[in-house]
Amino acid sequence: xxxxxxxxxxxxxxxxxxxxxxxxxxxxxxxxxxxxxxxxxxxxxxxxxxxxxxxxxxxxxxxxxxxxxxxxxxxxxxxxxxxxxxxxxxxxxxxxxxxxxxxxxxxxxxxxxxxxxxxxxxxxxxxxxxxxxxxxxxxxxxxxxxxxxxxxxxxxxxxxxxxxxxxxxxxxxxxxxxxxxxxxxxxxxxxxxxxxxxxxxxxxxxxxxxxxxxxxxxxxxxxxxxxxxxxxxxxxxxxxxxxxxxxxxxxxxxxxxxxxxxxxxxxxxxxxxxxxxxxxxxxxxxxxxxxxxxxxxxxxxxxxxxxxxxxxxxxxxxxxxxxxxxxxxxxxxxxxxxxxxxxxxxxxxxxxxxxxxxxxxxxxxxxxxxxxxxxxxxxxxxxxxxxxxxxxxxxxxxxxxxxxxxxxxxxxxxxxxxxxxxxxxxxxxxxxxxxxxxxxxxxxxxxxxxxxxxxxxxxxxxxxxxxxxxxxxxxxxxxxxxxxxxxxxxxxxxxxxxxxxxxxxxxxxxxxxxxxxxxxxxxxxxxxxxxxxxxxxxxxxxxxxxxxxxxxxxxxxxxxxxxxxxxxxxxxxxxxxxxxxxxx
Numbered sequence: 001x002x003x004x005x006x007x008x009x010x011x012x013x014x015x016x017x018x019x020x021x022x023x024x025x026x027x028x029x030x031x032x033x034x035x036x037x038x039x040x041x042x043x044x045x046x047x048x049x050x051x052x053x054x055x056x057x058x059x060x061x062x063x064x065x066x067x068x069x070x071x072x073x074x075x076x077x078x079x080x081x082x083x084x085x086x087x088x089x090x091x092x093x094x095x096x097x098x099x100x101x102x103x104x105x106x107x108x109x110x111x112x113x114x115x116x117x118x119x120x121x122x123x124x125x126x127x128x129x130x131x132x133x134x135x136x137x138x139x140x141x142x143x144x145x146x147x148x149x150x151x152x153x154x155x156x157x158x159x160x161x162x163x164x165x166x167x168x169x170x171x172x173x174x175x176x177x178x179x180x181x182x183x184x185x186x187x188x189x190x191x192x193x194x195x196x197x198x199x200x201x202x203x204x205x206x207x208x209x210x211x212x213x214x215x216x217x218x219x220x221x222x223x224x225x226x227x228x229x230x231x232x233x234x235x236x237x238x239x240x241x242x243x244x245x246x247x248x249x250x251x252x253x254x255x256x257x258x259x260x261x262x263x264x265x266x267x268x269x270x271x272x273x274x275x276x277x278x279x280x281x282x283x284x285x286x287x288x289x290x291x292x293x294x295x296x297x298x299x300x301x302x303x304x305x306x307x308x309x310x311x312x313x314x315x316x317x318x319x320x321x322x323x324x325x326x327x328x329x330x331x332x333x334x335x336x337x338x339x340x341x342x343x344x345x346x347x348x349x350x351x352x353x354x355x356x357x358x359x360x361x362x363x364x365x366x367x368x369x370x371x372x373x374x375x376x377x378x379x380x381x382x383x384x385x386x387x388x389x390x391x392x393x394x395x396x397x398x399x400x401x402x403x404x405x406x407x408x409x410x411x412x413x414x415x416x417x418x419x420x421x422x423x424x425x426x427x428x429x430x431x432x433x434x435x436x437x438x439x440x441x442x443x444x445x446x447x448x449x450x451x452x453x454x455x456x457x458x459x460x461x462x463x464x465x466x467x468x469x470x471x472x473x474x475x476x477x478x479x480x481x482x483x484x485x486x487x488x489x490x491x492x493x494x495x496x497x498x499x500x501x502x503x504x505x506x507x508x509x510x511x512x513x514x515x516x517x518x519x520x521x522x523x524x525x526x527x528x529x530x531x532x533x534x535x536x537x538x539x540x541x542x543x544x545x546x547x548x549x550x551x552x553x554x555x556x557x558x559x560x561x562x563x564x565x566x567x568x569x570x571x572x573x574x575x576x577x578x579x580x581x582x583x584x
Contacts, residue, residue, distance in 0.1 A: 038076045046072055048080060056080070104137040105171060117163040117183055122154070130154065132164060132178055139164070139176035148184050192263045195224045199265070201255050204272065209249045217241045219253060219267055226265035228253060235270045235309025237295050276309035277350050284310075284342050284352060289359055294336045302328045304340055304354055312352030314340060319356045321363050321437075322396045332356070363395040367439065368432040370394070373532070376446065381423045384416060387486065391425055391441060399439035401427055404489070404500040405537075408444045411482065411489075412500075430537055442537070470538060472531045475545060480522045483515050490524065490540065497538065501526065505541040508550075513543075 036050035045057045058080060072078065111118045120132040122141060129142040141164070146154060157180075164178040165186075199205075199221075207219035207226065216229040228251075230241050238244055245251070253267040284290065284306070292304035292312070301315045317324075319331045332338060344353035371377055371394070379391040379399070388402040403412020419425065427441035470476070470492075478490035478501075487502040506513045518524065527548060530539035 034080060034082050035077055036080050038072055038074050038078065041072075041074060048078065050080065050082065056082075104135045108134060108137055108166060108176065109169065109171070112166040112169050115165070117165055118178075119161050120164045120178065121161055122158050125154070134164070134176065134178070137176060139166075139178045141178050141180065145179035145181045148181055148188070189263075192224045195222065196258065196260060196263050196265070199255060199258060201258055203255045204252060205255065207251055207253055207267070209245050209247055209251060212241050212245060212247060214240065217245050219251060221265070224263065224265065226253070226255070226267040228267040228269060232256065232266075232268035232270055235273065235276050236305065237303070237311060239296075270309075276307065277347060280310070280347050280352075281345050284345055286342050286345070289339055289341050291337065291339055292354075294332050294334055294338060297329045297332065297334060299327065302332050304338060306340075306352070310352070312340065312342075312354040314354045314356050318343065318354070318358070321357045321360065362434065363397045364432060364434045364437050364439070367393065367395050367397055368434060371429050371432075373429050373431060375429045376426060377429060377441070378424060378426045381419055381421050381425055384419065384421060388412065389416065389419055389425070389443075391427060393439065397437075397439060399427070399429070399441040401425075401441045401443050402500065404498070405430070405440075405442035405444055408447060430532070445537070470528060470531055472528055474528045476526060476528060476540060478524050478526055478540060480518050480520050480524060483518055483520060485515065488515050488518050490526075492538075492540070493523075499538055499540050501540055501542065505529075505543045508543050508546040 034050050036048040036056070038046050039049045039055065040047040042057075045059060047055055047057055049055050108118060110116075118134055120134045120139065122130050122132050124131040126140075129140055130146070132139045132141050145167070146157070162180065163183050164180055165182040166176060167179050167182070168175070168177040170176075205221060207221045209217050210220040210225060211218040214230075216227050217233075218225045219228050228241075228245075230238050233241060233244050251269065252272065253269055254271045255265060256268045256271065257266040259265075290306050292306045294302050295305045295311060296303040299316075301313050301319070303311045303313055305311050314328075314332075316328050319328060320326075323331060338356060339359045340354040340356055341358040342352065343355045343358070344351075346352075377393055377399070379393045381389055382392045382398055383390040388400055388406070390398045390400050393399050403416060406412050407415035425443065426446060427443050428445045429439065430442045430445070431440040432438075433440075477493040478499075479493060480488050481491050481498065482489035485503075487500055487506065489498060489500050491498045503513050503515060506515065506517070524542060525545055526540035526542045527545035528538060529541045529544050530537065532538075
């Protein structure tokens with residue numbers, strides 16, 4: 001090969017220079033948005049010259065979008081995204097969608113940093129939410145971010161331009177999350193602030209019931225909601241707001257309280273009416289009877305409406321004379337009409353205490369009138385206790401037969417074994433204590449008392465000569481014949497009469513009221529506190545004797561100006577008693 005030929009042959013460096021001359025720095029444009037001119041329209045493709053000695057093709061549909069129909073023609077200058085300068089066919093790889101998306105991302109990032117709202121269009125529904133076109137960039141709208149409250153039909157929100165707030169952006173993954181709810185809440189907060197600023201406590205305004213719950217109703221006051229609590233709907237008891245109100249109902253309410261920080265508004269309807277508790281004392285005097293209706297029943301009693309807005313409570317203890325431990329629902333029922341007596345009125349606390357049993361005759365009074373002491377009655381054994389038998393009597397009351405009143409000849413502990421629950425028993429009425437609601441019965445008194453000199457353990461009877469010297473207030477000497485936890489059983493000296501001294505009658509001082517202080521066979525003095533010849537019943541008390549002796553000693557040996565102590569007085573009385581006994 002000649003030297004001239006070698007000069008004409010291009011070297012590797014020459015070839016690289018030719019490529020540089022042909023394409024220049026075109027590679028630097030890859031991955032950027034460039035401008036191009038539409039040079040032809042071929043079916044559904046637009047041929048675009050981007051000035052790089054090559055052309056690219058873009059689908060015409062990429063120039064359209066949600067709420068955006070762009071018609072292009074030859075000669076239009078458009079922006080496209082250059083992916084590659086040349087593909088295998090020698091054409092530039094370009095995209096209109098990516099150009100719009102790239103441009104949108106730049107704008108959206110600035111809006112995201114500044115927490116600014118952006119316009120978008122909801123154009124499709126996907127799993128868990130919707131897709132939103134943000135001028136080329138596609139964002140995800142979660143279903144929970146569509147509105148302040150859940151909505152069933154999103155149709156009216158589709159395909160319209162509306163503002164959104166960007167919650168999250170990840171350019172590398174191409175993820176954008178937006179919220180329509182945040183925009184609404186911000187707008188609503190501004191609106192609420194303006195409305196609340198124009199409201200004052202005590203104002204009476206019109207509203208519309210928007211929603212009803214168990215605890216009240218929400219009322220729309222024209223852009224802001226207020227809560228009408230169930231207790232502020234009416235002065236009378238309202239169990240559920242739906243009893244009085246309905247959604248969509250127009251109401252007139254008074255503003256009770258406004259919290260300007262939280263924009264919470266408390267409303268009231270009953271405040272528009274006169275308070276029925278005014279002058280309540282004059283309307284419902286004590287111990288008077290009124291007619292009412294049971295409105296509510298609880299474990300501790302029943303509420304009775306005396307008039308609209310005025311309710312009183314019948315405590316369970318004031319419902320029945322005889323049913324002490326039953327649920328109020330077993331005595332009265334809701335909506336039942338009842339007569340009640342006014343027991344107490346507290347206007348400041350808005351409370352009225354009522355009594356149901358007070359409108360009925362006291363069964364112990366009725367029993368005492370119908371069955372005076374000495375009357376024979378019959379009833380069923382309701383219960384057996386360590387003290388005796390409880391017998392059901394007329395008028396739904398119980399009477400008690402003490403162990404000492406069961407049998408003349410046997411101890412009560414033995415005699416009670418002859419009875420069992422459900423037996424029908426005849427007894428004699430010994431005493432009726434209306435105040436303490438107690439009826440004392442005797443079974444042994446139906447028989448004849450033992451003759452003088454015969455053994456009568458457990459007896460309290462007094463008959464014949466031995467009863468002639470017995471009277472209430474007399475001092476008697478007794479012999480202890482039995483000791484138990486409840487007291488001591490004693491026999492009156494000089495008689496065959498036996499009675500039971502209860503624990504609380506064993507001594508004046510509470511600390512000495514212990515049955516174990518006494519022993520069988522020991523002699524003790526007592527005072528007769530009850531003697532009923534007709535019922536043949538006698539009761540003895542050591543406590544009564546001690547108190548009587550103390551009173552007598554004070555009267556005899558003490559005076560207001562003597563300066564003597566109680567110990568000195570009792571000591572002097574004791575010495576005098578000893579001398580008298582020695583003299584005898």
